[in-house]
Amino acid sequence: MIDQCFPGVWPDDSGFGRKSTGVLPSDGVCHRLKGPGYLSSRDGDHLTMKKLAYVLLVLFTFFVVIRMAAPAMLEHRMNVVLPHAPYAITPEARALHASLFVADLHSDSLLWSRDLSRRSDRGQMDLPRLREGNVALQVFSATTKSPAGQNYASNTADSDRITLLAAVQGWPIKAWGSLMARAQYQLDKLHTLVAEPNNGLVLVRTSSEFARLLSAREQGEDVMGAMYLIEGAHPLEGKLENLDALQRRGLHFVGITHFFDNALAGSLHGQSGAGLTAFGRAVVTRAAELEMTVDIAHVSPAAVRDILALSNRPVILSHGGFKGVCDTDRNLSDALMVEVAQAGGLIGVGYWDGAVCDATPLGVVRSIRYGIDLLGLSHVALGSDYDGTVTTHFDTSELAVLTQTMLDEGFTEAEIRAVMGENVKRFLLDQLPD
């Protein structure tokens, strides 16, 4: 059967076709002719395929451009170090800082598609900058879900910005949808960093691994420790066995909620204000059995009280501040912070506005002083929230500015050592499994 002829687009050699008109050939057969003519429907199919290929090519090119440019653009906008003149550090402060054990309880750097083994002009933290800041132990957090319009007052769990971020950054397709896959993927990234010997990074899961790190550093070895934290336990996807699976691969710190209420508890920034659910209680109990540490950052006051009542293991608040200095919805009441400290807890003071209200080095140090006065020296630590879509006045390479500012503010050497890392060291030597 002869295909019906119709005026249409005749493909030229460039493959993109040109409009043509003409008359039906006298033999009634559609001919493939260069130039104006009639096309068969088979030719039409061919053209449709070419058009489709063209559209796909445009989409692919668009995706490649987005894939290459968007992560850097996003990070430049979201993880900001405010421009500043270099901080003046006295030789005394520099020498003291170089002698410290420095630990930071929270950084979201694994969320971004940067090679953390290289120094970057993006974000606030990478391995070279950790070294420059003399950081001995860094807790790497995994953010796995973040609602649109995220705020400190009230959020629902209905939306999620990480899906788009995962796609744009070329995460494995499984991690576009599954929160557990997102936690696993970010843990994979940490394992990759640790596996490269030139990075001088070791994963700390047990007290013996931690002791090895400490003695290596004491012998002058250029090695840093890394620990893993999930920011909210929604990646468990309601399954207790997922906690065991992540723990076997190196998870130690278990955040309970992030910005929205989840299957474990109400969030500090959710809608219910609820305490622990049955699943939340099961996770906290299992975490204690596995000698893990619960992180109460972003957790509702009711759930914090439930956690303190349920487990006799001390908790951390990996990143935050004190309401008595900074009265935002991001911070828990001073009274509850005292309860956390009385149960042996540790508070990581952040470096961004929502936690300390004044994010200058002096502002951060004033929050630290307030915490020491409120809770006692043993309960205050650092919790930067670097690369957690925060704006800071210094990146991790510039941490000596905190030592300098504490000296300027009359802190004793013992106080500086405790806050900068010795409190975390003591906590982990007590709490890590053998």
Ligand SMILES: [Zn+2]
């Ligand atoms: Zn956070």
